[in-house]
Amino acid sequence: MEGLTSTSGEIVAREIGVTFQDNAGRDVQAITNINMAIKKGEFISLLGPSGCGKTTLLRCVADLQEPTEGELWVEGMTPKEARLQHKFGFVFQQPVLFDWRTVKKNVELPLEMMYQTKKQRGDRAEKMLELVGLSAFKDHYPRQLSGGMQQRVNIARAFGIKPDILLMDEPFSALDEFTKEKLHEDLLRIWRKTNKTVLFVTHNIQEAVFLSDRICVLSPHPGRLSAIVDVDLPRPRTLEMKESEHFNELVKIVKNSFEGGSFS
Amino acid sequence: MEERMRKYKRRKSILRRLSESPKAQKVETVMLPVAFGILVVALWQGKILHRLFHTDTFVLPVPTKIFGIMGGITDKVIGNTIDTLLVAGIGLLLGSIIGYLVAVIASFLPNMGKGGLTIVGAFASIPIAALAPVMNNWTKDVSTEASFRSMISKILVVLLIAAANMGLNAYRGLTELKPYALDLMATYAASKRRIFVKLQLPNSLPYVFIALKVSVPASIMTAIVSEYFAEYITGIGRQIRENIVLAQYSIAWVYITVACMIGIVSYALLMVIQSLVLKRYR
């Protein structure tokens, strides 16, 4: 549980709680008493079953939602300040691409909001598309791409603004196993190259173990942090590691760390 | 850095919580349009609307006067309303049935059916002003009774518009099935007739109502407009026109009010029927 109470770090959460009102006007607690501190350059997963509030927590970090209790800092700023300064990129579960823009124009979108010149935008977008291996498709429209390719565009777009932090909300959950593995490798490669802090939400234990430095395990009703598991697999990670004894051990540890036992 | 880390415990202010509460929203949704409506009627009654449109109370009588006159000629109004409603109702009913049958036939002709419906749908875009005189000519020999053959002619116009609407939508309802539904039926070795009764027919019901939502107001509008061209003088639409020609604007406004009311009431009726019929679809 190292770093749990530290106040320094890229992302710091202290006693975060979110309560919302349901349709009948009753208070429902989505998450409660979340403490965490994430270091610069770390790859952290928020892992848990649906209803554990992992997405809610991520949305609080991104200032898409306000915590009703507690304190939250992103690079020493409030989430809102961080958002206004384009400190993070957000990757949604759905690719959220714009039908009327070409692939390249989709990647350029956030850069337009940052008042970059046309040339700067174009160069940056092409570089990012090269990084995700989609240079040949830059003039295509999203509807012409497969789901995996669309998610690549999404990732290229998030990296395009040179954010310090990458927030990812189950980005690969809609993809098939083969595409997912390929994108795992791509994501890790780009992450190593750019040295971003990544906060990755998932409900897939293998995925969390394969990608992360540390896994924050959340349990539902109400959503709370039940364990933090260090993943000491060496880097760079390779697909063969998934076959290893140690990998399976880690998966087992994570599984057992859910409160109330198993993960089903 | 430490001083930047000020606490920002967020509790929404009472005012914000109040205005965002579902109850307050509901009240707003009702009160705002009502207030707007009252404002318009007040402007109308206070003759400010007249100044805006550069007109006078002779052409645009105030609401109280319209309702006053309506009370005086109730019998005539009811008679004309019934005539219009008969045309709109019969045309809508027959047209919808015919449109549905056309859609059924088209759905059994997988290749040629769709193109046929494109043609049927095009009928909805033919101006009523062109259709109505043609129907008048075609029904000249139907009866020696002018009132009767006029009615048939008007019904035919409404029928055509309603059929075009229903045909297009019903075809979609009969053919746009849930994925794998046909495959599932095939695993049951279901006959074409069975598939139609158990799958296509129920699937098309919501689409029937989509069509009706368009064709109920459309058939009232069509009935009213085709009255302009009819040989026999009757119906709400014709009364609007005749009274304006005679410069009896306030009587014309009585019929306009009635026309708006039957448009709204018939739609409300349709919504009630829909909620009853489609109860199991939600």
Add this chain to the structure above:
Amino acid sequence: MKSTLQWLARQTWFQVLFWTLVLIGAWEAGATLVEMTKRMPANIMPHLYQILQAAFSGQEVSGGMTATQVVLKASAATLGRAFLGFLLGALAGYMLAFLMKLSGVIEKMIFPYLMLIQLIPVLGLAPIILAITGNINSSRLVIAAILSFYPVATNTLAGFKSVEKDKYDLMATYAAKKRNMFLKVLIPQSIPYFFTGLKVAAPMAVTASILVDTLQGDGGLGCILSQALKHAMSIYVFWLIVFFSAFVGIFSSILIHWVELLVTPGVVVNLLRKLSIGKEAGAYGRKNEKVQKKKKYPSSVV
């Protein structure tokens, strides 16, 4: 041979052609029957060739003009106003939807009335609008505008509302200003819905304008139509106008569909690619077509 026929039967253009021919056949059969049994067949159902003959004959029917000249001159007045009213109505409709999106108060205030106006037989108000404006040209314009206004407003509003929550969130993470939200997301996404509204509105505007003509003699299409019916000129002028206005009504929707294709990003580029560079681009072109078909927007929003 058989496979060619099957291929043809699957082509939409062939189906439409086939059924058009069937319709023509039915009309001609009817016309022949009418010719044999009725006293004045031209009033009821003339042969199509007779109508065409009337259209292309140099014979003067009224004021030194041939039938076609009469129809074209009349339609210039009628359709010109219809078009202008249509543009004004569409613009007003889009603006209102925009305002409603901008302000929740305005939306709540106006929305029920926007629904109500659809239920009111607006065409039935034509005579009174003529009485209020006192001018045939401005009433053509006003009625065409009112009829175009509400399909555009409701469909555009539906377009604004179709923007997914994810897109709002995405733009929020970019700290996008409201202006950018409209320019880069809401407006582009509303365009297909806007066109759906236009497709509903266009035939209505044509109908409205012709109808207003019949209320007052001023040389519009509807006016000539009534005159021809009363045998003030050749009855074939009547049939010419009937077919012409039916054509304009139907074609107005198709025309807007073409305009929509023209402004839809990628469609023209794909078409050009398909035409010029054969195979490689063709594959994508076809794929694109397929997706486009799947992506049907509601034909009208009620």
